[in-house]
Amino acid sequence: MILxxxxxxxxxxxxxxxxxxxxxxxxxxxxxxGLALSPDNEVLCTGSRxxxxxxWDLMTGTSTLTTSISRNLVTCIKWALDESFIAQxxxxxxxxxxxxxxxxxxxxxxxxxxxxxxxxxxxxxLYCLTGSSGGNNFGCELTVSWRF
Numbered sequence: 363m364i365l366x367x368x369x370x371x372x373x374x375x376x377x378x379x380x381x382x383x384x385x386x387x388x389x390x391x392x393x394x395x396g397l398a399l400s401p402d403n404e405v406l407c408t409g410s411r412x413x414x415x416x417x418w419d420l421m422t423g424t425s426t427l428t429t430s431i432s433r434n435l436v437t438c439i440k441w442a443l444d445e446s447f448i449a450q451x452x453x454x455x456x457x458x459x460x461x462x463x464x465x466x467x468x469x470x471x472x473x474x475x476x477x478x479x480x481x482x483x484x485x486x487x488l489y490c491l492t493g494s495s496g497g498n499n500f501g502c503e504l505t506v507s508w509r510f
Contacts, residue, residue, distance in 0.1 A: 409436025
């Protein structure tokens with residue numbers, strides 16, 4: 363199985379040797395710019411330039427939860443292996459941790475100097491690493507954050 367995010371505001375689930383997507387996830391209004399699969403392979407989380415984060419039933423394509431925050435142009439989403447949170451970076455320069463059951467913000471780390479373009483989570487779910495491409499005559503920025 364392969365998951366893809368697209369500028370046409372959809373995400374798709376593809377199966378090997380099939381020319382058409384098995385499932386298409388529609389509901390975002392602007393390009394989908396981040397996606398992550400839950401560790402149990404049952405839920406897809408997507409983020410978009412429309413400022414929203416959505417959870418989907420992987421097999422049916424049904425949107426189960428949606429949240430939106432102004433200026434939250436999503437750049438990357440990662441799901442913690444212990445399923446306790448979803449990490450998300452955006453063009454508003456913040457790292458947010460979301461509750462995967464409610465899509466409520468658990469914590470928002472202080473804004474960084476540059477737009478955060480990527481994130482990852484340690485295998486023990488205790489640390490998040492974020493990165494940016496820098497800007498304003500500054501080099502790239504890497505930050506390790508820990509759970510509160």
